[in-house]
Amino acid sequence: MTEEHRVTDPRELRALAHPLRMRLLDELMIGGPATATELAGVVGESPANCSWHLRQLARYGYVEETGEGRGRNRPWRIVVRSTVYGHSDDSPDAARIGDELSQLRLDRELATLRAWQAGRTAEPPEWQDAAFLGSGFAWLTVEELTEFSRTIVELMLRHADRVADPTRRPADARPVSIVSWAVPSRPAPPQP
Known part of the structure; x- marks a missing residue:
């Protein structure tokens, strides 16, 4: 199972809430x-700028050097872990920055979905049939x-080992964006 990393430090959240750093993480994944x-x-950035942003991500444990190469030829790799944030006991700063990070992530995921939809019919039929967009509704308790x-x-982490180690990827595998959310659809009723 992939390690779970709970983020409460606003500085760490700010480090993640940067569009270029998100792109660097995506490319390494x-x-x-x-x-x-x-x-x-x-x-499309300078090597010096990418290097600086990679060091910022490494500072918080999201990437690491592979230990190979020297100088500018040092490769970086992603550190695979489940990053969670947005808990009820977060500081106001962490909550605000966490919301900004969530919005950036959502915007990126919606762009991925829109790009898929725009080019879906040009994809092989088996990929068209395997991809899905679904939604549902349920009455659940907080425990459920x-x-x-x-x-x-x-389920989302079942194949996480393939992210950090490209040799574990089946030859016919493609990167697949997996997004989910489950949130109450109405505000909590007032308590008597």
Whole structure:
């Protein structure tokens, strides 16, 4: 099982809530280990800028050097863990920055969905049929919602080992964006 990392430090949340850092993390998840120079070519930034942002991500344990290479030829890799934030006991700063991070992530995921929908018919039929967008509704207790959440996270992390280690990816595997949420659809009723 992938390690769960609870984030409550506003500085760490701020480090994650940066569009370029999100892109760097995505590229390391999809492409595997890469140098700052290689990543710069993919994201359209300078190697020095990518290197600085990678060091910021490393400061909080989201990436690490592979231990190979020297100088500018040092590859970085993602550290796979389940990052959770947005708890009821967060400080006001952490809550605000966590909300900003969630909005950035949601915007990125919606862009991915829109891109899929725009090009879906050009995809192989088996990929068109395997992909899905679903929604549902249920009446749940807080305990049931907690269990539902845990089950979804477990499913999402089932193949997490393939993120950090590209050699574990089946030849016909593609990167797949997995998004879920389960939130109450109405405010809590006033308590008497």
